[in-house]
Amino acid sequence: MSWVTFLLIFLPLAGALLVWLLPLPRNAVGGLALLVALGELALWILALVKFDFGRGGLQFEQHRTWFSDLNVSYHVGFYGFSLWLTGLTVVVLTAAIAYALWAGRERARAYFGLMLFLTGSIVGVFTAQDLLLFYVFWEAMLIPLYVLVGVWGGTNRVRATVTFVIYTMAGSLLMLASIVVLGLSQGTFDLVQAGTNSSPWIFLGFVAAFAVKAPLFPLHGWLPDAYRESSPEVAAVLSGVVSKAAAYGFLRIAIAKFPQPVHDFRVPLLVLAAVGLIYGSMCAFRAPDVRGVIAYSSLAQMGLITIGLFAGNDFGFDGAVLQMVNHGLISATLFLLAGMIEARTATGDFALLGGMARGRPALATLLMTTGVIALAVPLSTNFAGEFLILTGALFQAWGWAVVGAVSIVLAAMYMLRLISGVLHREVGGAVGPEDRDLRPAELAIVVPLVACLLALSAWPAAISDRAFAGDAAKSDVASDFRSTQPAEHNTVRLTVTAAKP
16 A cells, blocks of 8 residues: 555646646636645545554555665655545645636646645655655745745735744754754664654754744744735635644654653743744734734634644643644635635625625625534534644643633634624625625635535544544653554543543
């Protein structure tokens, strides 16, 4: 089954080459890109069916020497948590490509080729098991984002792109320096073969790079412009998927490879995450437009996910992985719905919106459903993810759980404000009676994302119980994901849940 990993990485890259090289008309180009994306989704479903979650460990592995002098190799494979994040990637990118096809993006060959190239690069980030290979895919992921924001963005796209480039390049340089020093000190760049390291400087280099991309407070300066000026589908990918690549880096590299620095810097990192959680929530509540609410809520949610990761126990790790998928689906859905609203009203400002629930039942239903799940109401998948994270935070120290609980209240405030500002109140000046409800093509884009959220709400344990070997997250991370606990461990764990941390 190692061929599945190969195809998941290189099918979209090959599709990008075809899109760029074949002289096809716009609709044919978009159709080909969507077909490739659907093929990618089918491959991931096959991988999901064949993956042995009970055994854990690295699966569907490919290992070939790249250049032997420095022990650098093409080494890829899946862990349980990376398989779920890859699933998030292919689902969101398929929806994004479908949205771009519906929107009729100009210079279609360049646009859809970049979207497919971005898909393969992100999957490469989630599967790379060699530090230099990880860096290659990481940089390859950023290149199409620069172009997609800078060429197809809004009126202030140049400023947004320049800010984005400055922040991400600074983080990438720090990561490269950390990779080189770590790889040379270990004698190998292979993540599976290399041991742990106790250097605080190498650790902080990785943390800074991942914190920029997440983004985390106070390294979020690129976020407002990039999310507002991007096309809706690119904003959905930035918020829904690219930020999760940073959280994955925290888990796979920073936390697993640097146990002592994690212990030493746990409190400062939790403080920054907590500040970002509250700050992002307050900015989201005060944002004057739909995209602003979604953008700053993403900052807040990444702070919450970081709290779960650095809580350092089973509840925190399980909740963080579940919440990565939850937030990815929610933010992608909201950004695409925001784009559909902007296509009808030419604005996202609350001052000009309102009353869109009247005569538009499909839009109202989808926005309300997504918003209610984002509110983390009981029985929703967001509730399950946040509850696990807060439980993990409580076992670390009760103060972190209090901060998380306060943020849930703030989340209710800004999400209810978004729903009310778009759907209710008096009809806004930009909303006309001729503005139609969501059309079948738009429903075909958004409904599958909402269906995924509803399915996870019915069974959040599909992810939270299957992200780590033997469903024992803390020991799996502590063993650098080398453990291969048997599936029977799940039945034992049910009897010792109270002692889980």
